[in-house]
Amino acid sequence: xxxxxxxxxxxxxxxxxxxxxxxxxxxxxxxxxxxxxxxxxxxxxxxxxxxxxxxxxxxxxxxxxxxxxxxxxxxxxxxxxxxxxxxxxxxxxxxxxxxxxxxxxxxxxxxxxxxxxxxxxxxxxxxxxxxxxxxxxxxxxxxxxxxxxxxxxxxxxxxxxxxxxxxxxxxxxxxxxxxxxxxxxxxxxxxxxxxxxxxxxxxxxxxxxxxxxxxxxxxxxxxxxxxxxxxxxxxxxxxxxxxxxxxxxxxxxxxxxxxxxxxxxxxxxxxxxxxxxxxxxxxxxxxxxxxxxxxxxxxxxxxxxxxxxxxxxxxxxxxxxxxxxxxxxxxxxxxxxxxxxx
Amino acid sequence: xxxxxxxxxxxxxxxxxxxxxxxxxxxxxxxxxxxxxxxxxxxxxxxxxxxxxxxxxxxxxxxxxxxxxxxxxxxxxxxxxxxxxxxxxxxxxxxxxxxxxxxxxxxxxxxxxxxxxxxxxxxxxxxxxxxxxxxxxxxxxxxxxxxxxxxxxxxxxxxxxxxxxxxxxxxxxxxxxxxxxxxxxxxxxxxxxxxxxxxxxxxxxxxxxxxxxxxxxxxxxxxxxxxxxxxxxxxxxxxxxxxxxxxxxxxxxxxxxxxxxxxxxxxxxxxxxxxxxxxxxxxxxxxxxxxxxxxxxxxxxxxxxxxxxxxxxxxxxxxxxxxxxxxxxxxxxxxxxxxxxx
DNA sequence: TGTCAGCACTCTCATGGGGTGAGTGCCAGC
DNA sequence: GCTGGCACTCACCCCATGAGAGTGCTGACA
Numbered sequence: 001x002x003x004x005x006x007x008x009x010x011x012x013x014x015x016x017x018x019x020x021x022x023x024x025x026x027x028x029x030x031x032x033x034x035x036x037x038x039x040x041x042x043x044x045x046x047x048x049x050x051x052x053x054x055x056x057x058x059x060x061x062x063x064x065x066x067x068x069x070x071x072x073x074x075x076x077x078x079x080x081x082x083x084x085x086x087x088x089x090x091x092x093x094x095x096x097x098x099x100x101x102x103x104x105x106x107x108x109x110x111x112x113x114x115x116x117x118x119x120x121x122x123x124x125x126x127x128x129x130x131x132x133x134x135x136x137x138x139x140x141x142x143x144x145x146x147x148x149x150x151x152x153x154x155x156x157x158x159x160x161x162x163x164x165x166x167x168x169x170x171x172x173x174x175x176x177x178x179x180x181x182x183x184x185x186x187x188x189x190x191x192x193x194x195x196x197x198x199x200x201x202x203x204x205x206x207x208x209x210x211x212x213x214x215x216x217x218x219x220x221x222x223x224x225x226x227x228x229x230x231x232x233x234x235x236x237x238x239x240x241x242x243x244x245x246x247x248x249x250x251x252x253x254x255x256x257x258x259x260x261x262x263x264x265x266x267x268x269x270x271x272x273x274x275x276x277x278x279x280x281x282x283x284x285x286x287x288x289x290x291x292x293x294x295x296x297x298x299x300x301x302x303x304x305x306x307x308x309x310x311x312x313x314x315x316x317x318x319x320x321x322x323x324x325x326x327x328x329x330x331x332x333x334x335x336x337x338x339x340x341x342x
Numbered sequence: 343x344x345x346x347x348x349x350x351x352x353x354x355x356x357x358x359x360x361x362x363x364x365x366x367x368x369x370x371x372x373x374x375x376x377x378x379x380x381x382x383x384x385x386x387x388x389x390x391x392x393x394x395x396x397x398x399x400x401x402x403x404x405x406x407x408x409x410x411x412x413x414x415x416x417x418x419x420x421x422x423x424x425x426x427x428x429x430x431x432x433x434x435x436x437x438x439x440x441x442x443x444x445x446x447x448x449x450x451x452x453x454x455x456x457x458x459x460x461x462x463x464x465x466x467x468x469x470x471x472x473x474x475x476x477x478x479x480x481x482x483x484x485x486x487x488x489x490x491x492x493x494x495x496x497x498x499x500x501x502x503x504x505x506x507x508x509x510x511x512x513x514x515x516x517x518x519x520x521x522x523x524x525x526x527x528x529x530x531x532x533x534x535x536x537x538x539x540x541x542x543x544x545x546x547x548x549x550x551x552x553x554x555x556x557x558x559x560x561x562x563x564x565x566x567x568x569x570x571x572x573x574x575x576x577x578x579x580x581x582x583x584x585x586x587x588x589x590x591x592x593x594x595x596x597x598x599x600x601x602x603x604x605x606x607x608x609x610x611x612x613x614x615x616x617x618x619x620x621x622x623x624x625x626x627x628x629x630x631x632x633x634x635x636x637x638x639x640x641x642x643x644x645x646x647x648x649x650x651x652x653x654x655x656x657x658x659x660x661x662x663x664x665x666x667x668x669x670x671x672x673x674x675x676x677x678x679x680x681x682x683x684x
Numbered sequence: 685t686g687t688c689a690g691c692a693c694t695c696t697c698a699t700g701g702g703g704t705g706a707g708t709g710c711c712a713g714c
Numbered sequence: 715g716c717t718g719g720c721a722c723t724c725a726c727c728c729c730a731t732g733a734g735a736g737t738g739c740t741g742a743c744a
Contacts, residue, residue, distance in 0.1 A: 039716070040717095041716075041719090045716090060723085061722085061724060
């Protein structure tokens with residue numbers, strides 16, 4: 001069975017009409033609305049062909065056609081990359097991402113809000129991962145008697161800290177010297193590459209404060225490996241409840257579960273490639289919880305480093321054209337914003 | 343119209359039965375199920391009295407009674423404070439809050455999860471507010487050329503930091519000295535009391551680094567006043583979708599909006615008094631968005647300071663007995679956990 | 685005076701059947 | 715290969731019907 005020009009046209013028309021109306025699309029409707037110059041009967045036979053190819057289906061005998069996940073996939077692959085976002089949307093995005101944002105977390109949070117309100121789907125933005133950033137310095141800062149605060153700073157200004165217990169007999173000067181020594185030796189490393197061995201090496205000589213070093217090392221090893229899971233900004237999950245596919249409370253509950261269990265989304269986003277806009281449709285999602293959804297995502301950069309991922313989660317019946325354009329534009333502007341700011 | 347013993351009994355029975363079944367409660371049903379020793383006819387006349395008092399209502403002529411918000415209020419005020427949580431629940435809470443938790447954020451997050459899974463409603467936990475904590479030290483830590491990281495640490499180990507720009511001609515030693523000077527002078531202050539004037543005073547003399555001081559002051563003034571809004575942990579919003587009162591997508595969307603706009607919940611929680619378990623029912627909520635919900639909340643402490651608030655949001659038809667017991671127990675155990683840990 | 689059985693009445697909700705309309709598949713003719 | 719015609723299939727709306735739940739009222743009784 002070949003996929004000729006008419007099949008393309010009909011598939012596209014069915015998909016777009018279904019996206020618009022959320023209803024099964026009939027042949028007559030299509031013949032009138034789209035100006036295909038053939039009769040409904042012809043369209044019917046074309047549709048039958050598309051159904052045989054697995055791109056369309058219909059819920060019951062006398063209903064119109066709806067696309068299958070595979071149908072959406074073919075449709076999406078037909079889309080011309082680089083279709084621009086409406087000028088008004090572009091302006092809105094630039095306005096809201098261009099202001100004087102004080103903190104990095106504010107920028108990514110703002111990006112999530114924009115995407116959600118613009119597309120009326122749920123948005124997810126993974127903040128720049130700690131691991132990809134460049135280690136700048138470690139500071140162990142005394143906090144009262146036997147407590148101190150250990151802070152790692154990266155060259156792009158992110159920081160992560162935690163309180164640690166101090167062994168007896170350590171002075172503020174000791175801590176200062178220690179901080180300086182470690183900072184000097186590890187500067188320029190990727191945070192993700194701060195392995196236990198490496199720390200051991202860098203600290204090895206300063207054996208005088210053995211127990212303190214152990215505490216710091218234990219923290220770095222555990223937190224940087226595990227706690228480095230990037231922070232997610234999720235916005236607009238409620239929009240999904242308006243979609244007819246999530247009308248039944250069970251379906252709604254199931255999809256909201258995804259947004260409450262951040263690890264699921266984090267894993268899904270992690271699959272996005274570094275280049276271009278990535279689309280994962282329904283059953284294509286590795287994660288069962290997302291099988292009734294589609295994900296449109298893109299990677300952004302933070303300065304010269306890999307930043308994180310921005311994405312949209314919606315029903316498989318998603319407005320892909322708009323979603324793709326919005327995700328791409330937001331990812332680009334986010335990269336711009338992070339090139340010049342904190 | 344007096345509120346005699348029979349009215350109490352009937353009101354309680356109606357409320358508890360309605361909470362259980364989510365259906366209007368009829369007189370016959372009540373007479374059989376509860377062992378009130380009167381006939382359905384008598385119960386009917388009692389119900390009519392309760393309705394006249396505004397505590398019950400009925401959706402249509404031939405339906406049973408359901409409580410009004412005011413009815414729930416009277417019911418709730420009748421509950422004996424101090425009813426214990428089932429032993430199994432208590433054990434579960436102790437187990438999950440008692441482990442070796444690494445960070446304060448982990449404890450509050452865990453508390454939110456426990457409450458949500460235990461009650462099957464949505465839970466909200468406000469992390470200890472920065473403002474109530476005691477200022478410990480300020481550190482301005484160099485980050486590359488003309489950038490530095492300003493970090494405030496509180497005596498309980500919380501920290502908040504942000505990058506600032508350095509004016510020319512400042513050395514690491516200058517920063518150290520400055521940090522030390524400010525720390526010394528402000529130690530012991532409540533963070534919330536770090537007003538602009540106070541900072542001005544504390545820094546006044548070190549006028550050599552005027553522009554740096556300005557940057558630090560600007561940050562402190564803005565962020566500590568505004569950004570000090572405590573972080574909220576929200577969990578289990580999806581549970582609400584299972585409640586019949588949120589069946590209609592519009593109702594569901596409206597209630598989920600509350601959970602996506604943290605400021606709404608933060609404001610609602612802020613109204614909780616420091617002592618005891620606080621209940622706010624339906625129309626009692628100042629915030630219109632919460633008018634179809636009830637909120638059960640309690641304040642916990644962090645060491646010797648006021649900590650934050652734990653709460654549950656559910657339908658007005660909430661299992662108040664269990665909710666109150668769960669909130670109280672979690673708040674108490676959370677206070678315990680924060681007394682002894684980071 | 686409070687309680688209760690009896691009764692008429694009201695209203696919701698589930699059920700089922702008929703009609704309507706949208707849409708299909710197939711076929712014969714151009 | 716396209717098209718008009720036609721029979722057929724369902725989903726869905728509408729409406730009538732009846733069952734069931736629950737109420738309010740009344741009059742009798744202790």
